Amino acid sequence: MxxxxxxxxxxxxxxxxxxxxxxxxxxxxxxxxxxxxxxxxxxxRYVSVKGLAEREFPADSVIWPISFTVTGNELPALQKKIEESEQAVRAFLAANNLGDAQATRSTPRITDHYAYGGSPEQRPPHRYSAEAVLTVRSNKIQMVKEAMTATGALLEKGVMLVYSYDYQPKFDFTRLNDVKPEMIAAATKNAREAATKFAADSGSKVGSIRQARQGVFSIEQRDPYSPEIKVLRVVTSVDFFLEQ
Structure with missing residues (x-):
């Protein structure tokens, strides 16, 4: 037991x-x-915000189309005038410190004004006209701008320039990859500042990044009168953790 x-x-x-x-x-x-x-x-617990970064940069490349026209009654003579005008334009570029710029002439566009018929009294004095474009590419922005204001010298040489919206100079900014890190960092900082204000209103603190999404970079001219000044802009979307 x-x-x-x-x-x-x-x-x-x-x-x-x-x-x-x-x-x-x-x-x-x-x-x-x-x-x-x-x-x-x-x-x-997290907050989603957007950050903006905007910077101004000078253009570092320019394409300048110089268009000119010639007239004549014989095609061989017309071709000779085209070559003479081209030589005058190239000499003008050299005189304005742009002799080393890349300059390419287009194929002339020839118009036969007599091909449209009409009475002899209505016909223009010259049967043919030809238009050609010498496209200048350079990274000497300031020199190109100065040369653009001095094109009256070409008129004095007998070069008939064509002023048209189609032949406006184009200024570009090609160093986007160089400034991307700086721009993204600035946009992220701006997003954190926005998140901090939101967190303060809710009695929280901003923690680490939960997720970030880079927006598309845009490059625009500052205004119609300053095409050589570019405005770079990027918007990022960032999620930040919130801490008590």
Missing amino acids: ESNSQTRSFGNAGLITAALALAASIVIASIVLGDALGQFKSYD
Whole structure:
């Protein structure tokens, strides 16, 4: 009997120990799970904002089309006038420190004014007219601008220039890849400032970046009168974690 009693005592003690261990495990698990849920909830709180960066840069490349026209009654003579006008334009470029610029002449566009018929009295004095374009490419922005204001010298040489919207100079900014990191950093900083203001209103603090999406870079001229000044703009979308 005594042996059976001792056996039951040991059995009860084992059950109690196991129960206590189970209870302790449940408590510990609850604490760990609660802490994990708290962290999960904390990481689930974030704010989405947009950041803007805008900078002005001078153009570093220009394409300048110089269009001129000649007239004549014979095609060989017309071709000679085209070559003479081209030589005059190239000499003008050299005189304005642009002799090393890349300059390519287009194929002349020839018009036969007599091909449209009409009476001799209505015909223009010259049967043919030809228009050609000498396209100048350079990175000497200031020198090109100065030469553009001095084209009256070509008129004095007998070169008939064609002024048209189709032949406007085009200024470009080609160093976008060089300034991208700076622009993205500035846009991200601007986004964090916006997130900080939002977080302050909600009694939170801005944490690390949850996700960032870079926008498209745009390059535009500052205004119609300053085509050589470019405005670069980028907008980024950033998600920041919020901390208590």
